[in-house]
Amino acid sequence: MSVLKKGMSSSTLKILAIVSMLIDHTGAVLLERILIQRGWYSAAWQGEDALSQFYHDNLFLYSTFFIMRYIIGRWAFPIFCFLLVEGFSHTRSVLKYACRLGIFALLSEVPFNLALYGTPFYWEHQNVFFTLFIGLLTMFAFRSITEKLKVHFVLKLPLYAFALTVGLLVADLLCTDYDSRGVLSIMALYIFRRIKWQQFMAGSVTFLWEFPAPLAFVPTAFYNGKRGLKMKYVFYAFYPVHLLLLYLVAYFCGLV
Secondary structure, three states: OHHHOOOOOHHHHHHHHHHHHHHHHHHHHHHHHHHHOHHHHHHHHHHHHHHHHHHHHHHHHHHHHHHHHHHHHHHHHHHHHHHHHHHHHHHHOHHHHHHHHHHHHHHHHHHHHHHHHOOOOOOEEEEEEHHHHHHHHHHHHHHHHHHHOOHHHHHHHHHHHHHHHHHHHHHOOOEEEOOOHHHHHHHHHHHHHOOOHHHHHHHHHHHHHOHHHHHHHHHHOEEEEOOOOOOOHHEEEEEHHHHHHHHHHHHOOOOO
C-alpha cells in the first residue's frame, strides 16, 4: 500500500514486467514442451473426447501452464510498451536508444529461437526487441512530423498515417513478436501520453484481443514519473540471458 501511495517508479514497473515475462517464458519453454511430450498435440488431432481426457489426466500441469502463460504472462509486454513511450519522451538521444534496442534485438534472436523453437535460426518469428525498435522509430517519425513541419495539423495527417502504416507493415513483414498489434499499441500509448486516463484507455483498447493484458495498465496508472533504481541494462541483458538459460534447462531435461 505504501508503494501505491508513493507511486511506482519506472524500475518498479520494469521489475514487475520482467517477473511476468520470466513466468510467461518458463511456461512456454518448459511446461508447454512437457505437455507436448505427454501427448497434447496428438490428443488434439484425435478429437474432442481425447483432448478432454488429456486435460483431465494433466489437469494440474495444464492449469499451471495456462496461468503462467495466459494470465500472469500477459502483463509483461503492455508494461514494456508503456516504459518505451516514457523512455522515448525523456531520452537525451533517440539515436543511442535506437542503437541499444537494435543491438539487443540482434543479440537476442538466437536465444529467442533456441528457447521457443529449438533451433538457432527461425525466420517466421522475431523477438520482441524488434517490435520495440520499430515502435521507437515510428514514434520518432511522428515527433519529427510534429516538430519539423510548420503547417496546419490537418495537412500533417496523411504523413502520420503513412508513418504508422509503414511501422505496422514492417512489423508484420518481419513477423516480430506481437507484430503490427504491438506497434499499434505503442503508438496509441504515445499519441495519448499527455492525458493519463486517455492513455490508460487507449492502451487497454489496443490489447482487448488478449485479455487479461489490459489489466497490465493498472500499475502504470500509479507511475510517479521517477526512474527509481538504476537498471538501464538489466532488461536488455535479462531478455537474452533468461531465454538461453531456459533453453539449456529444457535441453538437459530432454525436452528439446
